Amino acid sequence: MRNKWLSASTISIMTLTLIVFMGLILFNTIADRAVETVKNKVDISVYFKSNVAEDDILNIKRILKNFDEVDSVEYVSRDEALVAFKERHSEDEIITQTLEELDKNPLLASLNIKAKDLSQYEVIASYLESDSLSDMVEDVTYAQNELVIRRLETLTNSLNIIVFILTLFLAFLAVMVTFNTISLAIFSNKEQIGIMRVVGAENKFIRGPYIIEGIIYGFIAAVISFIVFIPVVNAISPGLTRFISTFSISEYFSSHFILLFLYQLLIGVILGILSSVIAIRKYLRS
Amino acid sequence: MIVFKNVNKYYTQNGRETKALDKVSFKIQPNEFVSIVGRSGAGKSTIVELLIGEQKPTSGKIFFGSYEINKLKPSELPEFRRHIGVIFQDFRLLEKKSAFENVSFVLEVEGYTQREVNELTPKVLNLVGLKDKMFKLPAELSGGERQRVGIARAMINRPEVIIADEPTGNLDPLNKWEVIKLLTKINELGSTIILATHDKEVINSLGTRVITLEDGKLTKDEAHGKFNV
Numbered sequence: 001m002r003n004k005w006l007s008a009s010t011i012s013i014m015t016l017t018l019i020v021f022m023g024l025i026l027f028n029t030i031a032d033r034a035v036e037t038v039k040n041k042v043d044i045s046v047y048f049k050s051n052v053a054e055d056d057i058l059n060i061k062r063i064l065k066n067f068d069e070v071d072s073v074e075y076v077s078r079d080e081a082l083v084a085f086k087e088r089h090s091e092d093e094i095i096t097q098t099l100e101e102l103d104k105n106p107l108l109a110s111l112n113i114k115a116k117d118l119s120q121y122e123v124i125a126s127y128l129e130s131d132s133l134s135d136m137v138e139d140v141t142y143a144q145n146e147l148v149i150r151r152l153e154t155l156t157n158s159l160n161i162i163v164f165i166l167t168l169f170l171a172f173l174a175v176m177v178t179f180n181t182i183s184l185a186i187f188s189n190k191e192q193i194g195i196m197r198v199v200g201a202e203n204k205f206i207r208g209p210y211i212i213e214g215i216i217y218g219f220i221a222a223v224i225s226f227i228v229f230i231p232v233v234n235a236i237s238p239g240l241t242r243f244i245s246t247f248s249i250s251e252y253f254s255s256h257f258i259l260l261f262l263y264q265l266l267i268g269v270i271l272g273i274l275s276s277v278i279a280i281r282k283y284l285r286s
Numbered sequence: 287m288i289v290f291k292n293v294n295k296y297y298t299q300n301g302r303e304t305k306a307l308d309k310v311s312f313k314i315q316p317n318e319f320v321s322i323v324g325r326s327g328a329g330k331s332t333i334v335e336l337l338i339g340e341q342k343p344t345s346g347k348i349f350f351g352s353y354e355i356n357k358l359k360p361s362e363l364p365e366f367r368r369h370i371g372v373i374f375q376d377f378r379l380l381e382k383k384s385a386f387e388n389v390s391f392v393l394e395v396e397g398y399t400q401r402e403v404n405e406l407t408p409k410v411l412n413l414v415g416l417k418d419k420m421f422k423l424p425a426e427l428s429g430g431e432r433q434r435v436g437i438a439r440a441m442i443n444r445p446e447v448i449i450a451d452e453p454t455g456n457l458d459p460l461n462k463w464e465v466i467k468l469l470t471k472i473n474e475l476g477s478t479i480i481l482a483t484h485d486k487e488v489i490n491s492l493g494t495r496v497i498t499l500e501d502g503k504l505t506k507d508e509a510h511g512k513f514n515v
Binding site for chain 2: 201
């Protein structure tokens with residue numbers, strides 16, 4: 001290490017950069033999981049008229065399953081719908097009494113369909129609302145869900161674009177800052193570089209120690225940034241799980257520990273090498 | 287053989303052109319001891335920089351043996367520079383390396399084995415009288431000793447030519463003559479010496495060839511010259 005202070009500041013900047021990178025990786029993961037959770041709650045339901053035979057509904061289910069856009073189709077018979085309804089309103093005496101007074105099941109059989117992607121609900125809805133099915137279909141809930149689906153779609157698309165731009169911007173910023181810090185370190189050694197050139201040292205000979213230095217900086221920064229992230233992840237995990245019940249960031253962090261560390265290491269080392277190579281290039285021009 | 291053929295070198299600073307060398311031509315034969323003299327700004331350092339490929343001439347040609355220096359590609363310069371040893375007025379040593387490492391660095395650059403490095407370096411340091419101080423850092427050495435490290439570095443790989451750019455400029459009289467004595471000794475061993483200086487006393491005592499520069503022009507080239515600008 002040529003200069004303690006410059007080395008320390010370079011490692012600090014690289015550590016900050018890697019913390020930002022890691023933050024973005026985790027932010028992307030959390031955003032993906034959040035969107036996935038909301039997406040899973042969105043579906044399209046088609047209710048069939050009470051006179052439609054179960055076989056006909058199951059036939060439509062088979063047709064829908066063959067759609068490229070369809071992820072899953074669940075059939076809910078009139079009886080199953082009634083059981084579920086009763087369970088849901090078991091504590092509501094008025095509803096329970098009213099149902100007992102009725103001599104027949106007022107609920108309709110339905111198919112609950114999940115698309116592979118939010119944008120594909122429209123294709124499924126247009127099939128369900130087509131003339132060929134109009135005699136059998138009582139109602140399609142797509143209209144009610146449409147607004148939610150559209151808003152969610154716009155939100156996820158915008159979020160992805162914003163995160164991508166933010167990532168690019170921060171990555172650029174990080175490279176610039178690291179490059180400048182390493183440049184400063186090399187600048188303080190420019191006379192030494194000049195001496196090496198005069199005695200006939202080839203560029204690779206001069207560049208070598210600086211690249212190794214860059215690699216060491218990257219490695220140390222990756223280790224420090226990872227050490228910093230462990231308590232941070234553990235601290236935010238419980239709060240996050242309250243919002244996304246199906247996802248635990250600390251579990252994700254521990255199960256992807258090696259991969260995330262290798263990723264940090266790779267980014268750190270690449271950042272160190274790139275910054276060193278670019279920074280020293282200026283002093284190696286004849 | 288070194289040949290300067292109608293070499294012009296202009297520098298432009300703040301839109302103003304300065305003539306550093308004006309149609310300079312000369313030849314230096316192998317094993318010669320040539321002094322290039324002149325006042326500050328006469329063009330001595332420009333000649334040194336052109337010779338080691340640090341600068342390119344504005345016009346004219348410079349030959350070093352089979353090399354045409356002004357036509358060398360950047361990738362060819364390191365190999366070319368190994369034919370020349372350079373001694374600087376300000377020593378230009380690697381401050382964080384010992385005297386031994388400063389000298390052996392040249393051999394490492396050229397790909398010598400560690401065994402050869404360990405064998406050759408002490409020999410050369412002994413030749414310049416620094417055997418006992420070879421593991422000292424430049425900061426722990428006197429000016430004269432540092433210049434002797436510079437001389438050892440310039441001669442370690444037995445280059446055809448050694449260029450000394452004001453090598454005595456920062457030295458006291460005693461060390462000055464020590465350095466001149468060493469240069470003469472290296473010349474006797476077979477290397478061409480080009481000494482750029484403005485030290486009258488040194489030139490007049492050497493009695494060797496003197497090329498005189500005045501305002502970038504070659505005004506005199508005498509076989510046994512004196513410095514009388």
